[in-house]
Amino acid sequence: MPQRTSWAAVLVAIFAGVVGGFAYGKMSPALPLLQREFGLSLIQTGWLVSSFNGLAAALAIFFGVFAGRIGAFRLCLAGTLCIAAGSVVGALADSAAALIAGRLLEGLGFLSVVVSAPALITAASTLERRGIAFGLWSAYLPLGVSVVIAASPPLLAASGWRATWWGVAATAIVCAALLAAQSRHYAQARGGEVRSLASIRASLAQPVVWLLGLAFAMYTIQHNGVMVWLPTYLLQTRGLGAAPAALATALVVFVNCFGNVIGGALIQRGVPRGRIIGATFIVTSLTFLAIFSAQLPDTLRYVLAVFYSFITGLVPAAVLSAGMRYARSSAEVGAVQGLIVQITNVGIFFGVPLIAASVTWGGSWDAALWVLLGCAAVALASAWIIARFERQAQNG
Secondary structure, eight states, rough: OOOSSOHHHHHHHHHHHHHHHHHTTHHHHHHHHHHHHHOOHHHHHHHHGGGGGGHHHHHHHHHHHHHHOOOHHHHHHHHHHHHHHHHHHTTTOOOHHHHHHHHHHHHHHHHHHHHHHHHHHHHHHHHHHHHHHHHTTTTTTHHHHHHHHHHHHHHHHHHHHHHHHHHHHHHHHHHHHHHHGGGGGGGGSSSOOOHHHHHHHHTTTTTHHHHHHHHHHHHHHHHHHHHHHHHHHHHHHHHOOHHHHHHHHHHHHHTTTHHHHHHHHHHHHHHHHHHOOOOOOOHHHHHHHHOOOOOOOOHHHHHHHHHHHHHHTHHHHHHHTTTHOOSSSGGGHHHHHHHHHHHHHHHHHHHHHHHHHHHHHHHHGHHHHHHHHHHHHHHHHHHHHHHHHHHHHHHO
């Protein structure tokens, strides 16, 4: 245990996640340009977005175990460099296949960061400050996505979508340098520790971990559906320009960070994870019904979308701190985190194209509501079971 929290080291580890958010979020405002340049349909564009998550959907748990064996610091550092390399490949792409190859490489780096950075945060923080630190960590994706979406319009207007790819590559290299500069604070996460398969299996066999992953997968299908398709929706159905659509989307995504911080505070105070997840999905389901109501004016529906993003931010804080809570040792944090990430990315991989397909076959964007409400039903069932396990653990 460190004697005191090194907030500089904690923030650099979080910044590595934010860079991953840059890599993921840069696709959303560029989708109309990519569709025109490469002649992509709406469903093909959905698979282009999901290719980023393809490796995580298949390999996250193995990367989590790998992080424990080689050391989380090494894997996180390699992940940022991989994001940089993937962005360079994408910036130079002259076909959709080359662009997807770059996205897969970026996805490899993103996966490496998200399974290893929590161990760096654990190594750099005291137990008393860890709940706050993980509350901040859970904001890495909405913060990265909202910043890159807000910054994209001038870059897209001045230099095209490739300028954003080059910018993300440069930022990832800077992040790698900052990680190296803070390496002394990650001492617990620098060396690998070999754990037996039986020990790792004991951590991963806990039903709560699987249920948390399932609930988070439902959250990501919902939130990514809003985040990825909102700019396209505003352009195609509301006639907004590219810059206003991007800024409107950035605000929706950014307020999620405030929910993340509040969620971290609730975890710090000992509020059960199942209760947080269940209450959040009840509120967001009612919010979606209002958002998709044609009787409400567009301004109110947009305000409700902002509120949805804020309140649903409680869920990542409840889930992404679970690696610290349910791992049997520090060396198994990555494995638990990897399992949650893998389940989550299976949802993302199929969720974004599923929303695109529902809109295409349903004939309007209103058809996406049934996908979002279906996700909420699954998450609520998971939350109820999680709450039962938590009560049993507390009483037993």
